[in-house]
Amino acid sequence: MTLSNGNGHSNENVDPALLRRPNIALWVTKDHKIYQKQEAFPDCPPDSCVIHVKATGICGSEIHFWKHGRIGDCCVTHDIILGHESAGQVVAVGANVRNLSIGDRVSIEPGVACWECDMCIRGRYNLCPNVVFSGTPPSDGTMRRFVAHPARFLHRIPDEMSYALGALVEPLSVGYNAVLRAKIYLGMPVVIAGAGPIGLAAALSARAAGASPILITDLEESKLAQAAVFGFAGLAVSTEWDRKDTAARIRQAMGCAPQLVLECTGSPASINSACYALEDGGTLLQVGCGKPDVELPLMSMGFREINVITSFRYQQSWPVVIRLIQAGVFGDVGAMITHTLPLERAIDAFETCVDRSARAIKVQIVDE
Known part of the structure; x- marks a missing residue:
């Protein structure tokens, strides 16, 4: 297989032996x-790159798709490849791509918007109705x-930033x-409800x-x-x-x-407690995913x-978050990663996530 940059010139930053390795994927x-x-090794469309995925974090949403088959109205109706928290190295570049080269180290933004609809034109591309989001039904993901x-x-991520940190850009x-x-x-x-990733x-x-004070709540002492x-x-x-x-x-x-x-669990009990904990005129911002329908104390x-706001994924965050990680604004964010397993043991990695005795926070799947 011949790899080339968009300008047609080959690049020797990729070991040919790597490309002969099996393209293992994790399915649900x-x-x-x-x-x-x-x-099969993926084709490289003109406006795309092929990435050797070096690190992928397991998200709670993927545990939901595995154990429950759905999040809200989004259901697993056929076998799909999971994964959306990834970073890796470019190993092939499409003919129209000019800003990336083989060998570049990148973090993958998983939501591919259409750039044609009203939401995209208004800059809210996270709400694009035509978005193709990695690892979310019906789209295959990056866990391969x-x-x-x-x-x-x-x-692009800086040379001094690890792929593990590059994969943390998504949850951050x-x-x-x-x-x-x-x-x-x-x-x-x-208050932050939920001490998961x-x-x-x-x-x-x-x-x-600048928030202060900040209190994190959780059921599990190990997460706290x-x-x-x-x-x-x-x-x-x-x-x-x-x-109450x-x-x-x-x-x-x-x-x-x-x-x-900031409610990050999706638990009805947590959401209801948050409503009562807030000061008059306060705001509940729902981040966590849970059951499709939740009863609220509306009266x-x-x-x-009490105001209720929702937050869905992200927009235009990658350059900023990469810069903040590099500058140390978040501190040692790598401490979020409690378990690292090779791609060949991806199933074990998922089992670790649901094993409460493992006390996992962020489990990552890596490939050298």
């Missing part, structure tokens, strides 16, 4: 099974050795977008924006211990508490009523003018 089925099988992806959604972008939607300001008291990403972005590594105060909530009790304990732990809750919220 509509009947809640995951399996691996080999795929080689993948073709449009060059417009590939972003979720937190970054939530903070932009919330319009956090210096000194705003904020998205909760930590939201907390890191909120702190960078991980949050403490980043310097965040935590409150272990109990399923035995009702929503949980709200009172949140306020007590903070020393004030939060003006904002209580209405009497207190």
Whole structure:
């Protein structure tokens, strides 16, 4: 197989032996099974590049697709390849691509918008109705050795940035977008509900924006211990508490009523507790995914003018988040990665995610 840059000149940055390796991919089925099988080396369309995927994080959404077959109205109806938190190296470049070369190190922005609809024209391309999002039904994802992806959604990462950190740009972008939607300001008291990867990403972005104090809540002490590594105060909530009790304990732990809750779990109990914990006129910003329908205490919220905002994925975040990681604004974000397994053990990586005794925060699948 001959690889070339868009200008037709070959590049020797890629070991030919690499290209002979099997293109192993991780699949999920509509009947809640995951399996691996080999795929053909991908074609390289004119406006795309082929990437050797070096690191891919496992997201909670992928666990939902595996265990429940759906998130909201998005259902697994046929076998698809999972994966959307990835970084890797360019190994082939399409004929029309001029801004990337073979050997470039890139982070993959997984949502490919159409750039023709009203939402795209208005700049809100995360709401593009025609978006092709990696690893979300019906589209195949990046959890494989080689993948073709449009060059417009590939972003160079610095030489000193690891591929593992390049793969963290995606979850950090979720937190970054939530903070932009919330319009956090210096000194705003904020609660982060959920100490998983998205909760930590939201907390890191909120702190960078000036929020204070910040309290993270979770059911699991091990996750709060991980949050403490980043310097965040935590409150272990109990399923035995009702929503008003949980709200009172949140306020007590903070020393004030939060003006904002970034809800990153999708749990109905957590969402309801957040509504009661907020100060009058406060804002619930929903980030986490959960059941399609959630009951809210609308009368209580209405009497207190509680605002509800949602945040969906991200837009124009990759260059900023890469810069923030490189500058150390988030601190040692690599500490989010608790487990790393090779591509050949991708199924074991998924099992680790659902094994509570493993105390996993972010599990990544890597390939050398």
